[in-house]
Structure formats: C-alpha cells, structure tokens
Amino acid sequence: MPIPDTVPILGASWNDVLFAVLAAVLLGSALLVVTLRDIIRCGLALIVAFGSLAGIYVLLGAPLVAAAQVLVYIGAIAVLILFAVMLTQAKNAPVRLVFQAQALPAAIAAIVLAVMIALTASATDWGAVTKQIATGTDALARLLFTSYILPFEIVSVLLLMAVVGGIFLARREGRDA
Amino acid sequence: MSQSLDAYLVVSGILFAIGTFGFLARRNAISMLMSIELMLNAVNLSIVAFGAFIPALNGTASVIALMVMAVAAAEATVGLAIVMAIYRNRRTPLVDEYDSMRQ
Numbered sequence: 255m256p257i258p259d260t261v262p263i264l265g266a267s268w269n270d271v272l273f274a275v276l277a278a279v280l281l282g283s284a285l286l287v288v289t290l291r292d293i294i295r296c297g298l299a300l301i302v303a304f305g306s307l308a309g310i311y312v313l314l315g316a317p318l319v320a321a322a323q324v325l326v327y328i329g330a331i332a333v334l335i336l337f338a339v340m341l342t343q344a345k346n347a348p349v350r351l352v353f354q355a356q357a358l359p360a361a362i363a364a365i366v367l368a369v370m371i372a373l374t375a376s377a378t379d380w381g382a383v384t385k386q387i388a389t390g391t392d393a394l395a396r397l398l399f400t401s402y403i404l405p406f407e408i409v410s411v412l413l414l415m416a417v418v419g420g421i422f423l424a425r426r427e428g429r430d431a
Numbered sequence: 432m433s434q435s436l437d438a439y440l441v442v443s444g445i446l447f448a449i450g451t452f453g454f455l456a457r458r459n460a461i462s463m464l465m466s467i468e469l470m471l472n473a474v475n476l477s478i479v480a481f482g483a484f485i486p487a488l489n490g491t492a493s494v495i496a497l498m499v500m501a502v503a504a505a506e507a508t509v510g511l512a513i514v515m516a517i518y519r520n521r522r523t524p525l526v527d528e529y530d531s532m533r534q
Contacts, residue, residue, distance in 0.1 A: 281449070314480060327500070367447070381485060389483070
C-alpha cells in the first residue's frame with residue numbers, strides 16, 4: 255500500500271507533522287530535564303531530548319550528524335551523566351529544594367531570552383532558500399579530511415587531553431593512580 | 432513549516448532558553464551540566480539548520496556540528512570529573528553548599 259503524499263486527516267505534509275511532533279517532544283522533554291525532582295528521571299528525559307533532536311537532524315537532511323548525535327550524546331554523554339548521578343547522589347539525603355532562590359528571576363530571564371531570540375531570528379533576512387539542501391555523507395567526509403583536517407586533528411588531541419584530565423581529576427587521592 | 436529556517440531557529444532559541452533556565456535555577460551540579468548539554472544542543476541545531484537552508488554553508492555546517500559534539504564530549508568528561516572530585520571532598524552535589532570561599 256503506497257503512503258499518501260500528505261497526512262490523511264490533517265492535510266499537512268509528512269515532514270511538517272514530523273517536525274511538529276519532534277519539536278514538541280524535544281521541548282517538552284527539555285522542560286522535564288530542568289524541572290523534574292528526581293535527577294535520574296532528568297537524565298532519562300535528557301536521552302529523549304537527544305533522540306528527538308537526532309530525528310530533527312534527519313529532517314534537516316544531515317543523516318551523519320544525526321548518527322553522531324545518537325552515538326555521542328545518547329551513547330556516551332547521557333550514559334556518562336547517569337553514571338555520575340549514581341556516584342554522587344547521596345541515597346539518604348532527600349533533596350528538599352530542587353531550585354535555588356533565584357529560580358523565579360531565572361525563569362523570567364529565560365522567557366525574555368527565548369522571546370528575543372525568536373523575534374530576532376524571524377525578523378532577520380538570512381538569505382535562506384525555501385527548499386532545504388541535504389548534506390551528502392561523501393561530500394562531508396571529503397570536506398572534513400581536506401579543508402578541515404587541521405581542526406579535526408586539534409579536536410582529536412583535545413579529546414585525548416580531556417580523557418587524561420578526566421582520569422586525573424576523578425581518581426582518588428592518596429593511592430597510586 | 433519544516434521547510435523554513437525560522438521554525439528551526441525558534442525551536443533552537445527556546446531550547447537554549449530552557450537550558451539557560453536550568454543552569455541558573457537548579458541546585459544540583461549535575462543538573463547544571465545537563466542544562467549546559469541542552470544549550471550546546473540548541474546551538475548545534477541552529478548550526479545544522481543554517482547549513483540546510485543556506486547553500487554557501489551546506490557542508491561546512493555539518494563539519495562544525497561534528498566538532499561541537501566532540502568538544503561537548505570533552506566538556507562533559509572534564510565537568511563530571513570535577514563534580515565527582517568536589518563531591519568526594521564536600522559530600523554534597525548541591526552547588527549552593529559549596530561556600531567555603533565565601534566571606
């Protein structure tokens with residue numbers, strides 16, 4: 255059975271519906287990340303946010319970035335954060351207050367920031383085309399290993415330094431590494 | 432809607448604002464790191480959106496997005512290691528209880 259060109263009941267295109275759903279999931283789970291009381295649940299909501307963002311990258315025609323998003327963010331960073339949660343949260347210490355005293359001014363500032371960014375982004379003429387262009391993985395690899403080879407190598411050295419620094423910071427004192 | 436740059440930029444701006452709120456308002460150091468990750472993701476989303484809608488930036492934007500991801504991974508590693516080092520000394524993950532340098 256062929257898939258119809260537009261969504262049957264809504265009459266919108268599939269990409270629009272997918273974008274709306276993914277954006278709603280992304281923003282909703284991001285809100286859960288910053289408001290939930292239990293920090294493990296915050297971490298799980300963070301994984302949902304990363305996943306829906308990977309879907310948005312696919313909609314934008316950047317499948318390699320989407321794959322890297324899943325591998326790096328969900329596979330590495332979210333798991334790392336969950337491990338750190340398990341290592342640092344005291345079991346018997348209930349967190350009485352999730353937010354600092356400055357939460358209300360922070361909320362107002364964040365809303366003002368969101369409105370300002372939205373207004374500026376829609377008022378500016380970016381010279382954008384109306385039909386989006388997909389990024390081919392082949393062209394991307396060519397670019398990464400020719401024009402951007404120096405930043406690529408610098409990033410690899412940076413990652414090595416981060417690994418060494420992380421091990422040095424996280425090891426216990428008073429014992430031989 | 433999915434064919435306009437503005438929609439992606441607005442989503443990215445809202446995501447960045449949510450991250451800002453979390454960073455300013457949460458007491459837990461790891462929650463603050465999660466909020467930083469949200470902000471980095473918002474920036475990455477706008478970079479990829481620019482690359483998809485502005486022809487001159489097409490390939491470059493994806494390269495920059497991949498670089499940002501690598502730097503974010505490095506940042507998360509060092510940040511969480513610092514949080515664990517402080518936790519080992521102070522026995523609390525709450526940033527407002529790190530007050531030994533306060534007058």
